[in-house]
Amino acid sequence: MSLPLFVAGRGSLDGVAPGSAFVLDGDEGRHAAVRRIRAGERIDVADGAGRVARCVVGRAERDHLRLTVERVTDVEPRLPRLVLVQALAKGGRDEQAVETATELGVDAVVPWQAERSVVRWSGDRADRSRHRWEATAFAAAKQSRRATVPLIEPCTGTAELVARAGPHGPGDEVVLVLHEEAAEPLTRVTIPDAAAVLVVVGPEGGITPGEIDRLTAAGARAVRLGPEVLRASSAGPAALAVLSARLGRW
Numbered sequence: 001m002s003l004p005l006f007v008a009g010r011g012s013l014d015g016v017a018p019g020s021a022f023v024l025d026g027d028e029g030r031h032a033a034v035r036r037i038r039a040g041e042r043i044d045v046a047d048g049a050g051r052v053a054r055c056v057v058g059r060a061e062r063d064h065l066r067l068t069v070e071r072v073t074d075v076e077p078r079l080p081r082l083v084l085v086q087a088l089a090k091g092g093r094d095e096q097a098v099e100t101a102t103e104l105g106v107d108a109v110v111p112w113q114a115e116r117s118v119v120r121w122s123g124d125r126a127d128r129s130r131h132r133w134e135a136t137a138f139a140a141a142k143q144s145r146r147a148t149v150p151l152i153e154p155c156t157g158t159a160e161l162v163a164r165a166g167p168h169g170p171g172d173e174v175v176l177v178l179h180e181e182a183a184e185p186l187t188r189v190t191i192p193d194a195a196a197v198l199v200v201v202g203p204e205g206g207i208t209p210g211e212i213d214r215l216t217a218a219g220a221r222a223v224r225l226g227p228e229v230l231r232a233s234s235a236g237p238a239a240l241a242v243l244s245a246r247l248g249r250w
Helices: 026-034 090-103 123-143 158-165 209-218 235-246
Strands: 005-007 021-024 042-046 051-060 065-074 081-087 108-113 173-178 196-201 221-224
Touching (some): 021 042, 081 235, 090 108, 108 123, 108 158, 108 196, 158 173, 158 196, 158 209, 209 221
Parallel strands (some): 081 108, 081 196
Antiparallel strands (some): 042 051
């Protein structure tokens, strides 16, 4: 059986080496207390950025653990990075997509304010909503025992997404837009060497013809998954599963 995993946060394991003392406190320390982790047990502590420390518990307190590090492992980043561009959707379907995509290995998620998105992020609501997505990704990463927690990027609009797909964008990203009327199936699309593959998923009402035209004119490619029309919560994870198999991640 795999060991309990706790995520201490980015930078928390910098400089840690075998033999180092480490204190797991904060929310994760309290969570360890709830799970009744005891002295002498072994646990894994990740920093959410790819570093994992195998530790033995020296002392268990009410809200923290005192640990001794036995070994440290760095998980190499996988290329290309898989990025889900998820349109804001009602009923929590966008958060469901974030959760499942994290379990399936997504590297980053971009919230997209699409034209047909009923949900709108603005002001304080935007901050609260992004924090919810971050919390969802954090919990899903722990559940799936990932050493990395996906980055939730700032919310973007269609104009910014078009610019990212165009010649003045990063240039080393492939942008694939899921669309039910696309002629090219995702299972057959040629994926060139790139730093990242972006999978764009529309809201409940779908991506508008204008958005498709602007994105493909900029350099994105419209692709389809299959004959069925998937929900906003399942289309992205399904595409990520296909890409993970094609890219040799699975």
